[in-house]
Amino acid sequence: MIGFIGAGQVGKTLGRYFAKHGVQITGYYSRSYESASKGAELTKSQAFKELRDLITTSQLIMMTMPDDRIGDMAVHLGKLNLDWKSKIVCHTSGVHSSALLEPLFQQGVTVASLHPMLSFADEDYALKVLGQTPLTLEGKGTQMNELKKILQVVHLKVRELKTEQKSLYHAAACIVSNYLVTLMDIGIECLVKAGFEQHSAIELIEPLATGTLHNFLEKGSEAALTGPIARGDVGTIRTHLQAISKENKHIEEIYRLLGESTLSIVRKQNQLDEYTLDGLKEVLQNEKGNNRNYQKNENEK
Template sequence: MVTDRRFAIIGAGAVGRSLAAALRARGAQVVAVASRTLASARAGAALAGSPLAATDLAVAARLANSVALCVPDDAIAAVCQSLAQAGGFEQGDVAFHVSGALPSQVLAPAQACGANILSFHPAQTFAHADADAFRGAYCVIEGDEAGLAFGRELAALLGAIPVAIGAADKPLYHAALCLACNYLVTLADLGAGLLCAAGLGDHSLPALQPLLRGAVENLARSSPAEALTGPISRGDVATLRSHLRALAGAAPALVPLYRSLGVHTLALAVRRGTLGEERARAVRELLERSDGR
């Protein structure tokens, strides 16, 4: 069982600290937390109730039989190789990383030492250490057979929902998360900038926040098509035309983005079935027309 294993957390950023705290809260043993700085390692070890905080990553790995690499994506392969060369992995160990974009095969040096390998990515944001961050989150797993079995057990322990995908699908999976989550923040920033230009000043971002919360809450209760609101959902061509003209004057670089997102939004409105064929055609013609009139 997962709770019978000895964990080492390599990398004490927000994800590593959250994992350390979550494991401790659920009765798992974290024997070491290692990071580039001793202060960071100590902070992680305190959350984990771990007896060892270290800057020597291999020392931490050798104490464990389940090694979590919570380091930046571009460091995973090199850290794994270094740990393998230093005797950080043995037969029957599990080595896993928490990258959304990379496959488990970047841990091949650990596998060559006899460890099972796994990529274990929580579809969650980690702004700070949070022992409950995994609860209810989807964890996408990919790895060898034993690694996947471990991943399912670990997800269950953390209160997460495991979903297995193939290694070749990880880049597309991660792109989807970035598009839906990271770019939502970007769109909010662009919207706040336009509100500022419209005269709202310091109220720009606060004015958006209730709308953003409402949209996310609607998505939690219903499908994207059912959650959709706004002028495209109503087929309000006159309002859309005024938007395009205003953007052309205030932020012309955003017009192509507005049009592109509008076309995809129209598809949602059509899917919902409340937008008549004639109105849908008028909206599409406006969004695809170069002059915006």
């Protein structure tokens, strides 16, 4: 039986998923009873007004609340005079490990963190793809195997993670999700400054962005990477930088940093000579390469 502390998008989606796969949901407790009632309605469970009652009737307690509240809630729960034997408490923060639940571990609770590598902005979509989405799990306690069994029963794809690597893992998730959105937004901004309407700019980038992501997932970074840096087009990169610099110095700096990181992939492709690679690096770093003679390389592209 699973109880949820927190009835936001993550809590409701997970509750619906577990219920859909035959796991009994005890119910929800939330700072807003209205939110708890909504979660209970979706899972045919109970909305709790008292946190103690939720804990008492649940074997697995999922803490699906904002990250900043997890530590304080763990301290609060640890002070409750309850029988914690055989209980499992699991939070869903991406950045924090189970160490945040140490006050409960000291009470004999099995503590864990379970993080789906998924956006919950659209609950119905998240529910649809959750079964195909990898989740990372780390924790400690006597009931860890029991927790793994529960997750296996509902066919969740779980990858175990070392506690000390949780922050780096979450940083990676932010880069490929949050910052991907940022990069798309920057590209749209450049297109708008080039004279396109917002909707036209989005139409322009959609096939390019989706195709690139497909190629990366199917073939890996070395095979998926194309464009002027991969071709060694120093003049093109210089032209890009000059154009961007006139519009937005901040975007210019982002372009330079991403370009330098891209060079590490280009080196693995092993298609460019060191002279061209050095020229690309110089132009990306500080434009010192402007006066070098790359005419041969550019004529041969």
